[in-house]
Amino acid sequence: MRSGIAIVLAVLATTLAGCGGDGEIKTPDLVKGAQEGGRLTIGISFDEPGVGFRSGETYSGFDVDTATYVAKALGVDAKDITWVRADPGEREQLLESGKADLVVATYSITDERKQDVDFAGPYFVAHQDLLIRRNDTEITGPETLDGRTLCSVTGTTSSDYVRENYKGDITLKEYPRYSECVAALLDGSVDAVTTDDLILAGYASEEKYKGKLKVVGDGFTDERYGIGVKKGDQELVDQVDAALEQYVDDGSWEAALKQSVGDSGYEIPDPPKPGTA
Numbered sequence: 001m002r003s004g005i006a007i008v009l010a011v012l013a014t015t016l017a018g019c020g021g022d023g024e025i026k027t028p029d030l031v032k033g034a035q036e037g038g039r040l041t042i043g044i045s046f047d048e049p050g051v052g053f054r055s056g057e058t059y060s061g062f063d064v065d066t067a068t069y070v071a072k073a074l075g076v077d078a079k080d081i082t083w084v085r086a087d088p089g090e091r092e093q094l095l096e097s098g099k100a101d102l103v104v105a106t107y108s109i110t111d112e113r114k115q116d117v118d119f120a121g122p123y124f125v126a127h128q129d130l131l132i133r134r135n136d137t138e139i140t141g142p143e144t145l146d147g148r149t150l151c152s153v154t155g156t157t158s159s160d161y162v163r164e165n166y167k168g169d170i171t172l173k174e175y176p177r178y179s180e181c182v183a184a185l186l187d188g189s190v191d192a193v194t195t196d197d198l199i200l201a202g203y204a205s206e207e208k209y210k211g212k213l214k215v216v217g218d219g220f221t222d223e224r225y226g227i228g229v230k231k232g233d234q235e236l237v238d239q240v241d242a243a244l245e246q247y248v249d250d251g252s253w254e255a256a257l258k259q260s261v262g263d264s265g266y267e268i269p270d271p272p273k274p275g276t277a
Helices: 062-073 088-097 157-165 178-186 197-204 234-249 252-264
Strands: 040-044 052-055 058-060 081-085 102-108 117-126 128-133 149-153 171-175 192-196 213-215 223-230
Touching: 040 062, 040 088, 052 062, 052 102, 062 081, 062 102, 062 223, 062 234, 062 252, 088 102, 088 117, 088 223, 102 117, 102 192, 117 197, 117 234, 128 157, 128 178, 128 197, 149 157, 149 178, 157 171, 157 192, 171 178, 178 192, 178 197, 178 213, 192 197, 197 213, 197 252, 223 234, 234 252
Parallel strands: 040 081, 040 102, 149 171, 149 192
Antiparallel strands: 052 058, 102 223, 117 223, 128 192, 128 213
């Protein structure tokens, strides 16, 4: 599988749990056309706990597990994956430039993005929600944000939605990364952070934030996560879709979610149908 793809040195510390019983991430079969060997460069988030997170040379989270499973189905071992940072405003450029072969970074499928990249999936459906300070009882949903300062990340569908639907009612502050929004929430610079509930649940479940932050739990959009592929590579899209179908069918999808964000109390939803991006 694409043995000529260039690799930038990185070490993978998150591995598949291997074949086994229920509740484990299993080893997939190769998809049609894939061969053992080769390398992949995959873009992920580096600062979203429970989803895509880097600590030293260790990578963890649901997107990391998803990407690792898909790579294995494409014939690429975990040790032959190069992880690159995919901040929200840079995902299309990574694929267009060839700096990443796949982007698995809470990447919502939209018609606008489909003009520039192709998507496999969806592999998850999230809902935009709010992260607030735990002692805040006044913010109960987007309709209670009038006169408040809301934080989101540049280049995301979350910030676009706020602009389009609450223009003039909410002060929107944007940063390049969600970790900066969370820091601003803790120091009182903003009143809430908005993005997908899966990402927010990851932050709320972090040990250092327990007792300080909470997710409102009033999702107000649907965000269909896809795996980004360079425009025009339909063969790779089909292979990734086939890998995602295995991921759901063999129980690995559910196992990965439980391992990543289960401790936060996040209710695991039903999986979407891959191949409908």
